[in-house]
Amino acid sequence: MRDHQDPSESRLVAGLMSGTSADGVDVALVRIEGTGTDVAVTLVAHDVLKYSSGVRQRILSCQGAAAGNARDVALLDAYVGELFGHALLHICKKAAVAPADVSAAGSHGQTLYHHPAPVQYPGFAVTNSLQVGAPSVIAQRSGITVVSGFRGRDMAAGGQGAPLAPYLDYILFHHRSRSRLVLNIGGIANLTAMPAGAGLDGLLAFDTGPGNCLMDLATWHYSGGKQAFDVDGASARKGRVHEAFLAALLEHPFLKMAPPKSADKETFGSDFLDGALLRFPELRGPDVLATLAAFTVRSIAMGILEFCTQKARYEEIIVSGGGANNPVLMESLRGAFPKLVFATSDEYAIPGKAKEAVLMAVLADATLHGWPSNVPAATGAKAAVVLGDITPGVSFFDEAP
C-alpha cells in the first residue's frame, strides 16, 4: 500500500467491474488529480474481457438466494480473483504502464447475492451483499493495492449498498450554475438529480424502474430466443402503444415509492411481465414492444416529474447506458421533456461504457485518502462512510525494518 499519498499529486488508479449478467470483466485505468469530489478524472485505457460461456455458466450457477454452497462460493471467489488479476495486468500492458506505477485498483467483484431488506436474526436484523473476486489474489498477482467490498460498509451504516454511481456522476457532472439530470438506462434505469451548486448531500438518486430489461425479455420471447434486444427499436417502431396494457403496467407499486429506492432484475422480471400480459393475450409482438418502450419512458418521466422537478428547475439531461442507443426510447423521452437539453455521456470525458469501471477506480482512490464516498441521499445510509476494504499490494519491506 502506498502510504502518505499526497492528494495534490496525480495518480494512476485502475477499476474492475463485472455486472450481474456476468458478461465479462470491465477494466479501466484512469488518471486522478485533486481532492474529494473536486478530483479531475481522465480515462487512460478501457477494455472488456468477455467471459467464456463456461465461466459465465459457472458464475450464474452460484448466483441468487438458494444457489451455490460454501465450497463453490469459496473457490469461485479465488477464481474470479484470478480473472480480475489477469484483467488488471492486461489493462496495464495495453496502456504501457508498469503495475508498480498504479497506486491502487478498485474492484467491485462479481455479485452473487444482494439483500438490502433487513432479515431478523437473533438479536440483530441483518442485510448484506455478497461479491466474489478475492482481493488477496488480485493484489498478489499484480502487486497493486486493491480496494474492494464497497457495498458492505454503506449497508452496515443502514444503507441499501446501492446505487454507488451518484458519487461519480457528481464528480463528472456537478455544476455551479446548471441543474443537471444524469440518466443511465441499463437493465434498470437510474437517475441522479443534481441541482445547481448542490453538494453531495443535495443529490437525489434512485432507480426509476425498468431500463431495457422488459423490452429485452419480450424481444427474446417473440424472436423465439434468436434476438437478445430490439436493435434500434425496430420492432417497437412497427407496433402501436396499447393503452390498457400500458395502464396495467403503470400499476406497479415501485413507481409511486418515494426515493431512496432500488430495483433489481426480479422487480421488473418475467413474473411481472407475464402477469400483465395474461390479461391481453391478443397482443402482437411489435405492440408489446411499443407499449413496453412507452412504459419505460413513462416510468422515467414519472421519476423526474414527481421527485425532481418540483424542487429544482433542470436544464440538461445526460443519458448513458444501452438505452441511449435505442432511438424509439430517446425520441419518446425527448418528446416528454421538450425544454431539456439532451446530451449523452459520450460527449463528456468518460464514455458511458467505461463509467462503471471508472467508478471503481474513483471509489478506491477516495478510500485510500480517507474520503467517504457513499451518497446517503441515494442509498439511505445514516452516515457518510469510507467504503471498502484495503488489501495491501507489494510490501516494501522483505521483513520488519
Next chain:
Amino acid sequence: MRDHQDPSESRLVAGLMSGTSADGVDVALVRIEGTGTDVAVTLVAHDVLKYSSGVRQRILSCQGAAAGNARDVALLDAYVGELFGHALLHICKKAAVAPADVSAAGSHGQTLYHHPAPVQYPGFAVTNSLQVGAPSVIAQRSGITVVSGFRGRDMAAGGQGAPLAPYLDYILFHHRSRSRLVLNIGGIANLTAMPAGAGLDGLLAFDTGPGNCLMDLATWHYSGGKQAFDVDGASARKGRVHEAFLAALLEHPFLKMAPPKSADKETFGSDFLDGALLRFPELRGPDVLATLAAFTVRSIAMGILEFCTQKARYEEIIVSGGGANNPVLMESLRGAFPKLVFATSDEYAIPGKAKEAVLMAVLADATLHGWPSNVPAATGAKAAVVLGDITPGVSFFDEAP
C-alpha cells in the same frame, strides 16, 4: 484508519477469533510495543463470549463443503460481524478503554470452509478459505479499524493459509541461546520448533497429528454421549495400551509426511477411528482411551524426532492447549523426552487460552505497519506477504478536506 503509526509508540490492539467448533467469540485486548518480530506483547484483557446453541447451530449449518448457499453465507457474514462487533465493544468496556483509543482489531472470522489443496478451474488452479464475520459491520459498530482475511493472502502466495500461530510463537518464545519447541495440543496437535538464534525463516512448524480429537471422539462414544472429554485422563489411566491397535493407528500416512503439513478434524476423524477399531472389536473403552493417548504421544514424538531434533538440540518444550491439562498425556510425553525442560505457556506473559485471539491482534498490528506475518516455512507459501484486508474505522473527515 490511523495512518502514520509510529511503530516505536505503544498501541492497544484487539483480537477476535472463533474456532471451527463455533463455541463462541474469543476476544483479547493487548498492548504492543516495538517493531516486527521484536514487539513486546502484554495482555490487557481477555474473554470468551459463548454462542447460544441456536447461534451455534446456525453457524454449523453453513459449515463444510456442501453446506449453505449464497443467501445464508451472505446473511451469516453480516450476523457474525454483529456478534464480533459486540464482543469488541465488550472487551473495551471490560478493560475500561475507549474504542477510539484502540488502534486496530484483528478478526479471524468464523471459518465455513478451508480448502488448501488446489482445484483445477479453467485456466487456474484455485484454493481458498472462507470466513464470515463482515469487517465492515465490525468497523461500523466500533469505529475501530479492522484487519481480517489473514489466510487468503498466504494462499494466494501458494501457501496453505495455515498455521498462522508460529508468528506469535516466534515473537513470544524465540531465544538467542535456547532452542525451544512450542507444542499446542488442541483438537489437532501442532508444533513450532525454534532453534536458538533462528529468524522466522529458520522456524519449522507443522501439525504432528491428533491432539485431543480421537480421545474426545472415543470418550463421547463410550460414555454414550454423556462426556465430551476424558477428564484428567481418568479413563485412559484405567486401561492398558493395546500394542496391535496402536500399530494399526501408527499406519496413518500423515505421520510420515514431511512438513509443511496440516491436518483437520476429518484427517483424524471418526472414519479413521472406526476403521481402525473394526479390527479389534473386543477392546474395552479404557483400553481404547489408553491406546489413543499413547498414539497421540507417539505421533507428537515422531514429529519431534524425525523432523526437529536431527537439525538442532532442543532444551525446552512449552505446552499449551487442552491436552496440557491431561496428566496421562503429559506424563507419557515427559517420559518420552526426559532431557527436555517442560513448561506450560501459562507460565509466560500470554496464557494459552488467550493465544489465538492475541495472535489476531498481533497480525493486525503487523499488517497496519506493512510487515509480512505469514511463516512460509510453516505454510509452504512462496513468499513472505503482508496478510489481510484493512477496513478503515471512523473516518477523520466528515467530507473531503
